[in-house]
Amino acid sequence: MTTPAPPLTALAAPRRGRGPDRRRGVLRGVLAPALLAAGVGTALGVLTSYAQGWLPEQVAPLANSSTSWCVVAALLALTARSAPAGALAATAALLSLNAGYGLGSELRGYVYGSQGLAFWSLAAVVAGPPVGAAVHWVRQRRRLLGPPAAGVLAGVVAGEGAYGVLVLADVTPYGPYHGVQLALGVVGLAWACVRLRRPAGVAVAVAVAVAVAVAFVVVYGDPQLFSQVVG
Template sequence: MFAPAPRRPLVVLSAVAAAGLALGVLTAYAQGWLPDEVGSLANSSGAWTVLAFGLAWWAAGRPVVAAAAGALALLTLLAGYVIGAEVRGFPSSTALMVFWGAAAIVVGPVIGLAAAWVRSGPPVRAALGAGAVAGVLAGEGVYGLRYVADTTYPPYWWGSIVAGVLLLAAVIAGRRLPARAAALAVVVTAVVAAAFVVLYSADLISVLP
């Protein structure tokens, strides 16, 4: 039998870009559609992280392709959001585009590599990848409960924490990580979550022009 032809990186990345753009537009519209209980889903770093992770997981082949997919996913999510918000009559500020564009370039490749490592990397790398993504979800949940619970729906943030824990548990069980790798995943989750809270609470976007 013939082995299936490998997917061409350009085709894969084009599909990631198209999906990211469409999901970004959907995010902008969802801000007006979703009920209060889940409204934060359309204004959440964790949601975009999961979307970028999923797209990079699908694209994962060589690490460089996965890293590019993660960055491209976040960039096109941002572009789609800006387009959707503009159509709705809510133009995006330069500060928003600069901040989240820089975040996409810096964080996107990490998310892409995390997806590739969780999917098929050795145990230590799978632990690092799982911890990175689970940490974002848990960290955003803690941030939400601590800083914006009065103006949002608190159970949503608890849900984000639970989602991070479930993701971590699923990778540990699904990849059958040995004890040391599993412990590493837990530690990375905690470190990333703490870093997320510190950086997000600094409100860096407010210092941009």
């Protein structure tokens, strides 16, 4: 008995997932979220500058706090399909938020100094990748990467809140805002620890969160360190 020949369509059909089509798919999966993040980040950055004059005094820091920008970057990173693409998208979002804020300030007649632009651009490059990757690792419940990722996100929120409570409470009217911010960071960390369950994972998440929060307070509170970082 002879074996029937395969249909001509099977012989002519190209292999999926190889060649130029696959490369284009990969580029779209990486570049498209980054371009979206850059566009949205620029628009929100401009809006951030204007919002400083619109919001009530008690919640004015919401317009341009690090937590707000990191939340925006994290949400935009979720439009990516993978942790590396999310890291790129979050970095693009933070850089664009900073650039948009500078543009908005100039449009309002204020000068956004080169020192601030350089510092926050450097901060975007440093913080963007872990924030963007972290949201994917936490969502995917990675046993190895999930705990430090949860610690990074909670540490950013709690760190800025702690700086506000410890340093700014006596000189600004933003005390309640920063107190709530600190509480949200602690609650977020507690929620992550409940989901992690494993004692080792909980210990790593707490240690990373504390380290990030302390670094936040130190960098924010030391003008000389600020000057050294931005050169």
